[in-house]
Amino acid sequence: MKLTINGKNYKISAEPETPLLWVLRDEIGLTGTKYGCGIAMCGACTVHVDGQPVRSCSLPLDQVEGEITTIEGLGTPEALNIIQQTWIDHQVAQCGYCQSGQVMSAAALLSTIDTPTDKDIDEAMSGNLCRCGTYPRIRAAIHDAASKLKDA
Amino acid sequence: MGKILRRSFLIGSTAIAGGVAFGYWSYKNPHPNPLQKSLNPDQTSLTPYVLIDQSGITIIAPRAEMGQGVHTTLAALVAEELDVALKDVNIIHGPASKAYYNAAILKEGISKPSTDVSKGAERQRAFMDIPAKFLGMQVTGGSTSIPDAYTKMRKAGAAARIALIKAAAKEWNEKPSTLKTANGHVIAPDGRTLSYQELAPLARSIKLPRNPALKPKSAWKILGKSQRRHDIVGKSTGTALYSMDVRLPDMVYATVKMNPHIDAGMKSFNADHARTMAGVQKIVALDNGIAVIANNSWNAFRAANEVDCDWEPAAYHTSSEEIEKSILNSFAADFKDSQFKNEGNVTKIFEETRSGENTLLEGTYKVPYLAHATMEPMNAVAHLRDGKLDIWVGTQLPTQVVKEAEAITKLKEKxxxxHTTYMGGGFGRRAEMDFVIQAIKIAKxxxxxxVKLVWSREEDMRHDVYRPAAMAKFKAVTKDxxxxAIDLQVSASSVVDSQMGRIGISIPGPDSTIAQSAWDQPYAIPNYRVTAYKAPIMLPVGSWRSVGASQNAFFQETMLxxxxxxGGMDPIAMRLAMINHEPSYKVVETVSKLSNWDKPLPAGQARGMAFCLSFGVPVAQVIEIEQTPDGLKLAKIFAAVDVGTALDPANIRAQVKSAIIYGLSAAIMGEITIADGQVEQSNFHDYDAMRLYQVPAMEVAILENNPHIHGIGxxxxxxxxxxxxxxIFALTGERIRALPMNKSITFI
Incomplete structure (x- = not known):
């Protein structure tokens, strides 16, 4: 099985029904994508497949069609994506465990709607659970990132 | 973690719980600096909190970073006095060591409410450092990290700075008093400078002052100002390391399947089929269940599902109804645990009230068990080889990890x-050792x-140590x-007995967490009695963010x-008229102004308020709600808190909002129920939490009238x-006496 992840090609030998999440984490070592629930209820495992947000815990390897982007592919500490930079500016994270998924969901939202309303944000982000309750800063950061992306 | 010590703790005794004996001499002798054990030749550790080498300055922040921002604020305490910018230091958790014992964890257990700052009360609090030191627990909990560290970590920074100045003075042959420091350098009168890195090796032989002077608040450059979190870049880029993310060469992946009848054993198991499944290396019996070792987590999970286990039955009641009955039956003399408050003559007032001229009110309240449901399920990585054990774990109690490891492996502490990693949430759950013990046993x-042990979310939900289910009964009389008069009775299983029992410590006397924030509220009521009853331990219970206050504030403040x-009284005016503690009065007054309490809301909207003093911090909150066709909407929340001294305002506001949202999840939808001796909930579909769209705007006011500094987690x-x-009562006339609220109210 071949996968393209963050622009790199990988040959994967895991069983075809293995969820993408565990291929990323255990087989490849891309641990930025997190395990939270395994049933697509918390969004911690969100990655992009061809730009679409996907819960990787519930996507079997043999059903992956398209190029995968994970949090590591969005940006790095040395080369931050604008959304990650905004997440830093707003000091969004607390425990931080859900934030990879939050950032990936926000990035998918901003790639389809350049100026999301509060209602757009409500809808796009309701699948991402945060037990620390960083939601007010997530909302503020998305609005801010939207205006920064327009200026960029 | 809650208060470990109860008010009945034997102050001054020579032997305490856990079999630790101590004397004054050894108390005065500090625990050795654990950093000295493993220093490279180029490294200098001036105190247990400061490590300097050629790569720079590292500050040890020896508390669990589980989202509360504690690493940043603890490092700020040292950096302020050391005179270095926070951005120029590295911050690490550091080793497990008694040197990092929590001296504040026992202080709230004394027999005085936190509002009492009389000499006697303060002496009792100061004395609690002695048993705390001998317990030697490096523990994060009870909102104590900041009060514990406030003086000692500033002193660590100040002492290190003095040593570095003395080293420079020697080098330059100048008087120390003529030298200054700035941004990690010592500066001579003529402008020459030496960096702390250059000076560190020379400072090694200099004796540290024991009681260095601290800067006055007015000179603070870092403290009192909002800081950028040290962990923020890692946590925004997926590069922060949680134990879940640790990868070692040739590592294998394990999971466990435990008896759903919590703590009951396993009669037998059949893994014949599971052993043939892809990637499975080993399946073994482990305590109350089995462990699967495989080539990745998912193969371990699915093989665990295929193991047939024959479980022993539950030792506790097998349904929520029976458990509730047991809590109710515990309102009886045999179960009486404490009566910390008994003012006036409550019985007499109730007898007189039969005449009918006064208003008599009665009510019963109840709350369910709650899971912690941290975002990161329980997990740990352990590696035993060549007579050494390394364990990577997100833990609130690293010194206990060492003890458990010693017992299992028979290795010596050295x-x-x-390796304490970042934690994907803690809330008290990561003060537990169950998953740590399993990881060490599997490593053996x-x-x-x-070996990396990862619990599935289902195991995590069904094998928590829960916030106890609890009930309250009240009677009150109003006149003019x-x-x-108020008589408040509360009944719950003992968190202290359950939690401390699991680490082999037993403490005699009542459990003050059962009555926490019920007996010690700053209300002057002439006849006021609070009695706590200790229900049997059924499900294992543990410290859950705010512990006993989480249920008792609901009881107390709904009752008020x-x-x-x-009585037709305004809830805020009524409280202000009877609060006898200035900082508490001010937070109620502030939230009243902030929320425009006196200004009526349009039809279809309403507000409610409540107050609670817990962990020394008075907090008042007002919430505005609105009826919409789709259900009840939370419209706005206002809070006022008093932490005494606000070290990082932005972080304090974040913590207050975080606690409110965690509390709303519990209030609106949180419930763990039992059927057939098992927890019925298993994942976020049936144990959900607040989502972004449900959370309203919030405003938090921070006050600093409290005489002591307090934590705000x-x-x-x-x-x-x-x-x-x-x-909800103000809006609909329906009184909520049981949680969660979504049983009777439809929320958006």
């Missing part, structure tokens, strides 16, 4: 290394090979628009609202459930 079975509304939580319930 051969056990605990797999000796030579590193004032409360003349019932009294206020029945927990105190924001307790008032929100009663504030919301009181708002």
């Amino acid at each position: 051969n056990i290394t605990v 079975i797999m000796e030579g090979t590193p 628009g004032k409360i003349s 609202d019932e009294i206020a509304t029945a 927990e105190p924001g939580l307790p008032p929100i459930a009663p504030a919301l319930g009181n708002a």
